[in-house]
Amino acid sequence: MRRHYIATTMAQYEFANFPGGWQSTIYRVAAIGAIVCLHAAYDSADRATWPTLARFKEAMATFGLSSARQIDDFVARLVETGYVVLARVATDGRLRLLKPTEQLLDWDRTGLAGYYEALRILYPDTGYDLPVARDREFQLAMRKASTSYFPQIAAFIREDTDLLPFLSMYQGVHILMHVIDLNLEPQSRPVRERDLAGLQRRFGISRSHIRNTLSTAEAAGLITVSGRSQRLIAATPRGLAAIDRFIANTLASHDLGYRMAIAEFGHAADPRDRPDRPQR
Numbered sequence: 001m002r003r004h005y006i007a008t009t010m011a012q013y014e015f016a017n018f019p020g021g022w023q024s025t026i027y028r029v030a031a032i033g034a035i036v037c038l039h040a041a042y043d044s045a046d047r048a049t050w051p052t053l054a055r056f057k058e059a060m061a062t063f064g065l066s067s068a069r070q071i072d073d074f075v076a077r078l079v080e081t082g083y084v085v086l087a088r089v090a091t092d093g094r095l096r097l098l099k100p101t102e103q104l105l106d107w108d109r110t111g112l113a114g115y116y117e118a119l120r121i122l123y124p125d126t127g128y129d130l131p132v133a134r135d136r137e138f139q140l141a142m143r144k145a146s147t148s149y150f151p152q153i154a155a156f157i158r159e160d161t162d163l164l165p166f167l168s169m170y171q172g173v174h175i176l177m178h179v180i181d182l183n184l185e186p187q188s189r190p191v192r193e194r195d196l197a198g199l200q201r202r203f204g205i206s207r208s209h210i211r212n213t214l215s216t217a218e219a220a221g222l223i224t225v226s227g228r229s230q231r232l233i234a235a236t237p238r239g240l241a242a243i244d245r246f247i248a249n250t251l252a253s254h255d256l257g258y259r260m261a262i263a264e265f266g267h268a269a270d271p272r273d274r275p276d277r278p279q280r
Contacts, residue, residue, distance in 0.1 A: 001121040005247050006177045008114035015204035019104055020077040023204050026167035027066035031074055034059045036108050039100050040143035051098045063154045109134040115254045138261055145260035156249040162242035171203040175213045179223060180243050183235040193231040
């Protein structure tokens with residue numbers, strides 16, 4: 001499951017795939033999620049649900065991951081690159097609503113499918129058929145439900161103190177995930193720094209950025225680095241535990257969203273997916 005999770009999320013957050021054509025960092029991931037979730041919860045008859053820029057910034061304040069300037073710049077970038085449009089409100093010409101385009105919604109469905117495929121590896125009898133099939137109705141129901149537990153998502157991000165510094169770095173967690181993945185892969189030789197060279201192209205980052213990330217991880221006790229000309233990198237038990245905790249929290253929040261979405265439907269696509277079915 002870990003190997004699948006790392007492979008699918010790294011592909012999802014590659015520089016060429018990430019919305020806006022910028023590097024991934026935690027506040028940008030949270031911003032995309034908030035835009036899609038607020039859109040899913042939008043009811044034109046209920047002004048309190050309108051996904052205005054002000055309401056979007058309120059949602060982002062829950063996470064406490066970014067400044068107003070960073071949010072404005074990223075939204076402008078998403079609009080510029082065709083991932084978001086600012087829709088006019090017929091009854092109030094002063095307002096603009098943040099609306100994800102099909103391009104962004106499709107990217108989000110792909111990401112959801114990867115998470116639920118990982119969950120299905122762990123719990124094959126549970127199903128998760130709708131998100132794995134990239135069902136649009138499920139996506140909207142799940143994302144609408146997610147707006148109710150933004151504070152819980154923010155809490156698990158803050159509480160994961162080992163990874164918190166790397167979440168703010170460009171691709172920081174993905175660099176660590178790749179190190180973990182290489183360390184766990186059966187191989188005849190140790191992991192060398194040069195084995196990470198491919199990340200520069202995939203994530204649009206420099207060699208010095210990778211080195212700085214590794215240095216921070218070493219100082220935090222998440223990896224060890226030895227040697228001079230051929231630096232050898234090994235994950236520590238603490239580093240593996242930090243990544244596993246992050247994966248577990250991410251999958252747990254998606255499983256919660258799944259249960260809430262299925263309850264919203266009022267029925268399950270598979271009898272094994274009944275909302276009242278005891279959870280493991």
